Amino acid sequence: MKVLFICHRVPFPPKRGGKIRPFNIIRHLTAQGHRVTVASLARTPEERDEAAGLKDHCERTIVEVVPSAAAWSRTVAYLPTLRPSSFGYFYSGALARQIDTELKTGAYDLVFVHCSSVAPYVKPQVRPSGAVSIIDYGDMDSQKWRDYSTHKAFPWSAGYWLEATKLERVERNLSSNFDLCTCTTRGELDSLRELGVTTPSDWFPNGVDAKFFAPSDEPYDKDLVVFVGRMDYYPNQQAVIDFCRDVLPRLASRRPGVKFQIVGADPSREIMELGKLAGVSVTGSVPDVRPYVTRAALTIAPLQIARGTQNKILESMAMGVPVVCSERASGGVDALPEQHLLTATTADDYVNAIARVLDSPAERARLADAGRQRVLTQHSWPSSMQRLDGLIATTIERRKRAA
Secondary structure, three states: OEEEEEEOOOOOOOOOHHHHHHHHHHHHHHHOOOEEEEEEEEOOHHHHHHHHHHOOOOOEEEEEEOOHHHHHHHHHHOOOOOOOHHHHHOOOHHHHHHHHHHHHHOOOOEEEEEOHHHHHHOOOOOOOOOOEEEEEEEOOHHHHHHHHHHHOOOOHHHHHHHHHHHHHHHHHHHHHHOOEEEEOOHHHHHHHHHOOOOOOEEEOOOOEOOOOOOOOOOOOOOOEEEEEOOOOOHHHHHHHHHHHHHHHHHHHHHOOOOEEEEEOOOOOHHHHHHOOOOOEEEEEOOOOOHHHHHOOOEEEEOOOOOOOOOHHHHHHHHOOOOEEEEHHHHOOOOOOEOOOEEEEOOHHHHHHHHHHHHHOHHHHHHHHHHHHHHHHHHOEHHHHHHHHHHHHHHHHHHHHHHO
């Protein structure tokens, strides 16, 4: 098949959530013998140049640079309209024109869109009549903004509520332009269906490269707790700030030698200030998170806002490092609390769960092995892509029958 793949960020290098899933889909489609053209946005010329890393994984790339200043200007301009502001953030007139040309002249068999924010680039009147179209919502962005609205103070809460409301309507309406809608988890699929979407919908999970994210033979630090994630992302910021304020002091009184390390790119000033607390360190961007994770006794993901799959949890489990996370964060991972990871709700819950791992090498080893095995069986990219292949084949057959 000839495939046009449209995504909102250059999916290379695949080092963050918004890039990992589309990269693995693109790589898989190409490995299956399909001819894939990737159309995407970049914020800087340097990010555009990173698309060269896709040359071994697709036939060609189309990337347009939209500087952050221009993106934010359009975001604000969309506020008084019915269009979601996030659509303005990810819009490029130049990219839209190129995609129109591709759809008119490219004789594509499959148009695959990752993320609702770039779905408007695929206009029904332009799309080839014989092409099958799929939108992969991944996570339901409207519900993420709704979550934000309950955690932010006014006027930000009102802004996020407005964006969620507009996006819910658009996500529902956009689905009718496609032959199939997909999501990352069963929970996200439920959210999509609750919007009243009638287009056939399903899900396929995120995976993890278990060869790359593998256990280490090096000894771990029995007092080290680690959080991994981009530190310019509000849910991550909220998680570590609350942890340092509510959990760490109680944990330190129980285990005086405990250390907490925050590993992630672009920490804000408030996050950097946490590094002044006793036992806390902030690394900023690191070339490779694996040594930081495998050196830890455990990792945490105490997220109050968590949509879809938390790749940080999968990667830690794959490396044989136990995870203590919120119930919300665990919902996007096919793993059972107490068997493959530990969950917590209150500060005391977190203290007890973390101390349980720190106090018992045997318990740590049990969770490490169980978590690794669960990832191998439930979250491998090959099995996820096999599920996607089935969804594509079913959609093509359904389209043929309808024709």
